[in-house]
Amino acid sequence: MPKEQRQTSFWSIDDAERTYRVKRWGNGYFEVGESGNLMVKPRYDQPDLKINMQEVINEIQQKGIEFPAVVRFHDILRSQVEQLNKTFRYTIEDANYEGHYQGVFPVKVNQMREVIEEIICAGKRFNYGLEAGSKPELIAALAYNTNKNALTILNGYKDEEYLRLALLGSQIGRKIIIVIEKYSELLTLVKLSKQLNVVPMVGFRAKMMVKGRGKWESSSGERAKFGLSLSEMLNAKKLLEDEDMLHMVNLLHFHIGSQLTDIRAIKEAVQEASLIYSRLYQMGVPLEYVDVGGGLAVDYDGTQSTNDSSCNYGISEYVSDIVYGFKQTCDLQSVPHPNLVSESGRSITAHHSCVVTKIIGEITPGGNGYNTRKATGEHIIVTNMRDYQQGLDKDNAQETYNDISQLKEQAQQAFKLGVLTLEEMAKVETLYWKTLENINDFVVEQEFISEELKEIEETLSSQYLANFSVFQSAADSWAIDQVLPIVPISRLNERPNKRCTFVDITCDSDGKIEQFIGDEVTANHVPMHQLNKDEDYFIGIFLTGAYQDVMGDMHNLFGRLNEVHIVSYDDDPKDFYIEEVVKGNSVEGVLSTMQYTPEILAQAVKKEIDNEIARGKIKPRQGVQLIDFYEECLAGYTYLKI
Ligand SMILES: *Cc1c(COP(=O)(O)O)cnc(C)c1O
Numbered sequence: 001m002p003k004e005q006r007q008t009s010f011w012s013i014d015d016a017e018r019t020y021r022v023k024r025w026g027n028g029y030f031e032v033g034e035s036g037n038l039m040v041k042p043r044y045d046q047p048d049l050k051i052n053m054q055e056v057i058n059e060i061q062q063k064g065i066e067f068p069a070v071v072r073f074h075d076i077l078r079s080q081v082e083q084l085n086k087t088f089r090y091t092i093e094d095a096n097y098e099g100h101y102q103g104v105f106p107v108k109v110n111q112m113r114e115v116i117e118e119i120i121c122a123g124k125r126f127n128y129g130l131e132a133g134s135k136p137e138l139i140a141a142l143a144y145n146t147n148k149n150a151l152t153i154l155n156g157y158k159d160e161e162y163l164r165l166a167l168l169g170s171q172i173g174r175k176i177i178i179v180i181e182k183y184s185e186l187l188t189l190v191k192l193s194k195q196l197n198v199v200p201m202v203g204f205r206a207k208m209m210v211k212g213r214g215k216w217e218s219s220s221g222e223r224a225k226f227g228l229s230l231s232e233m234l235n236a237k238k239l240l241e242d243e244d245m246l247h248m249v250n251l252l253h254f255h256i257g258s259q260l261t262d263i264r265a266i267k268e269a270v271q272e273a274s275l276i277y278s279r280l281y282q283m284g285v286p287l288e289y290v291d292v293g294g295g296l297a298v299d300y301d302g303t304q305s306t307n308d309s310s311c312n313y314g315i316s317e318y319v320s321d322i323v324y325g326f327k328q329t330c331d332l333q334s335v336p337h338p339n340l341v342s343e344s345g346r347s348i349t350a351h352h353s354c355v356v357t358k359i360i361g362e363i364t365p366g367g368n369g370y371n372t373r374k375a376t377g378e379h380i381i382v383t384n385m386r387d388y389q390q391g392l393d394k395d396n397a398q399e400t401y402n403d404i405s406q407l408k409e410q411a412q413q414a415f416k417l418g419v420l421t422l423e424e425m426a427k428v429e430t431l432y433w434k435t436l437e438n439i440n441d442f443v444v445e446q447e448f449i450s451e452e453l454k455e456i457e458e459t460l461s462s463q464y465l466a467n468f469s470v471f472q473s474a475a476d477s478w479a480i481d482q483v484l485p486i487v488p489i490s491r492l493n494e495r496p497n498k499r500c501t502f503v504d505i506t507c508d509s510d511g512k513i514e515q516f517i518g519d520e521v522t523a524n525h526v527p528m529h530q531l532n533k534d535e536d537y538f539i540g541i542f543l544t545g546a547y548q549d550v551m552g553d554m555h556n557l558f559g560r561l562n563e564v565h566i567v568s569y570d571d572d573p574k575d576f577y578i579e580e581v582v583k584g585n586s587v588e589g590v591l592s593t594m595q596y597t598p599e600i601l602a603q604a605v606k607k608e609i610d611n612e613i614a615r616g617k618i619k620p621r622q623g624v625q626l627i628d629f630y631e632e633c634l635a636g637y638t639y640l641k642i
Contacts, residue, residue: 011495019496019527020487021517024302025543029076029351036493038540042075042568044083049568051576053489057356057538059574060564065581066637067538068357068468070549070563074579076352077115077545078122081105084296084344085126087319092340095323099339104153106131106294107141109345109546114565114580116144119348123150129175131155131343135162142169151341152176153291155205155226155253158185160192167198177289179203179253181226186236190243202240203251203291204233206276210268212257212295215308215480219257220269227254230276237285249285251341252277255293258346261306263313263321266295270325277326278333291341292322298350300543301483301517309483309522315347346546353545355473355561356489359528359537360642363463363503366433370426381411382424385431392435397442400435401456408432436460441497461499461525463512466539467640470504470511472552473561474541483515483522484548488529489538496527502539505640506556554593559585559638588634598634605630 013032017023022030022038033039037054041047051073060069088101105119107130119128129150132138138154142165145152152174154166163185169176178200180186186202193200207227208220218224228236240246254273260266270292277290296318297311306312322340330337372386385407392400411428414420420428440460443453468474476482486502501524504511516526531537552560563582568575588598606627612618618626 011493013493015495016492020485020492021302022485022487024304025299025485025517027299027351029073029079030542032492034493037490038487038492040073040076042073042079042566044079046568046570049570049575051566051568052574053356053540054538055574056564056566056576057489059578060356063578063581065562065564066639066641068355068466068473068561068639069584070353070473070544070561071356071540072114072353072545072563072565073568074114074118074352074565075568077118077349080348080351081119081122081126081128083315084342084348085123085128087315088323088340088342089126091316091319091323095320095327097323097327098337099326101340101342102127102129102151102289103342103344104129104131104151104291105348106133106343106345107137108133109294110349110549111137111140112550113140113144114582115349115352115545115549116140120144120147127151129153135159135165138162138165138169142172142174145174148173148175150175151289153203153251153253153341153343154178155181155255157181158188160188163189163192164196167192167196167200170198170200175201177201177203177251179205179251179291180228180236181205183228183232183236186239190239190245193245193248199245199248201250202248203253203289204228204236204249204280205253205255206230206233206273208254208256208269208272210256210265210272212260212269213262213265213306214257214259214297216257216259216295219255233276233280237280237283246284247286250287251289251291252280252287252338253291253293255295255343257295259297259308259311260295261297261308261311263311263317266313266318267321267325270322271329274326274329275333277338278329278335281335282333288339289341290326290338291343294343294345296342296344296347298346298543298546300350300485301522302485303517303519305520307483307520307522308481348546349549350543350546353549355468355541355544356538357466357468357541358642359464359531359539360467360505360640361465362531363465364433365459366429366436369430369434370423372427372430372434375423378427379414379420379424381407381414381420382427382431385411385428385435389431389435389438392438394442397439398453398456401439404432404435457499458524461501462528463503464498464500464528464531464539466502466504467642468504468541468561469506469552469555469558469639470513471506471508471555472558474513474544474548475551475553476548477513477515478510481515481522483517484513484544485517485542486513486526487540487542489540491529491537494529496529498528498530499525500528501525506558508555511555554585554590557587557590557594557638559587559590561639562637585638586635587638590638591634602627602631602634 040051131153133156205227300309562584565580
């Protein structure tokens, strides 16, 4: 089918929406624009404020910032903080719940200073605090969570130094709650508290019976890594009573796992925890707070299902189940409604950042192709292959596919037996892949793909080479098969006629993305557009703000990405401005982390160059240019400059 005809075949932005499900995973923040560009609506309370992602890219380019880049939308972060806090407020009001909500953001989900600052700032009027799970996170939290009414919840295993730091926090007037994960921590804490004469607030983390659902379900249950069993909790109570310190205990904590895909797990956990709370309260433990942990899931694949990368509930259902669940049990047990704390991390940060990168090439099984002109006396296999290509039409696509697949096998046999020449074999291959491409044009037009055509689809899918590293920017897609939405930034008003997977620029065969948003199961490829000559093709990898942003490693010494912080601004013609640019790692930066000294590297190469100059192999002027170039590369970005 000629190209022109394909371009005009009907395709609307609604089709793009159906294909990429932008609205479904976008949580109201993303949509396909009339122009065919991806649009960002960073403020849920200002639906008319729309930022064109292509314009963001243009501005990044004008500033001379290289891709790949992390693009952060600070307004989305603020919106998410507000939404969570307001949902709790309104639900608590509606339910006549007598406690209040006071959430904390778990620092481990995104430790970037700018992210923490924005969250603290947006959460100020809600007394929204921080959760830390390690000494370094606590050290950051102590400096940043300065609102004296906000909580700082401390989880994770603790040594004496960690506990001392926590007490330092109490001493400077912070509402620090030390959550006991392990019985022995309590012994150290009691000792320190007496020594330093500081009375901390203490929480008990319950080892829950209920299992979370999804990838992180081992976070709860008898074999869970963290928490006190019921007997340990009772022993802890006894110990504190004996020490006359029971008044320190004011929080019950549980966390049954991240990305809880099924709302039923949350309902069950609330039921269990509300009973533990009630019983402990009745026994005289002066609990004021219950912390329901994290786990509020993100619908990465937009299926609203219990898929690992999805969830079958939304934020209001989640909040209702917690508020009404506690109210019911507490009323039945005649105990006060506790204040509620939650530690949602993923759902607060996932949407606010994405990785934007360029497709820098296509890896096709056929390569560039060879001149297939008919040669006199050519082998019949070559002629047959050419005939198949010429005789292809819509109705015989499947049949042609079967025939050419068989013929190609015959050709390979013939080549191995020395019957086909190298040139003839190259022609057979070229014709084979060309025919497949033509078949592809028929296949992509089909709404529903038959089982038979699925194989063709598989054979025909292209590998798009993207300038990024999976290990740095999408670690969970490699480690735990996390599905992240990947969408072209522009041309969404054009039918995408290629089915693609992505490979990154690391030298690792695992450096690829082959799982995409699907229906019941994940899809093996995602539709993308044909690359046009002399035209950049940008894709966005979305929902990378939780964990992905900060978990990446330096595989192949590809370092952290350049970062661009976008803030919406209604009076600006483009509705945004770039507030800040954070430069990614330079080559010398990543080399330094591996114990190299850039100056010594440059000296070593310079010495070699000087030797060659002395031997007359390199002209002095040339030598200077070479060393300048080496030094320039040392200072440069680690990704490809394409
Ligand atoms: C990781 C973690 C969280 C964050 O969980 P999300 O699923 O990202 O909301 C909260 N609390 C604790 C104790 C955690 O370990």
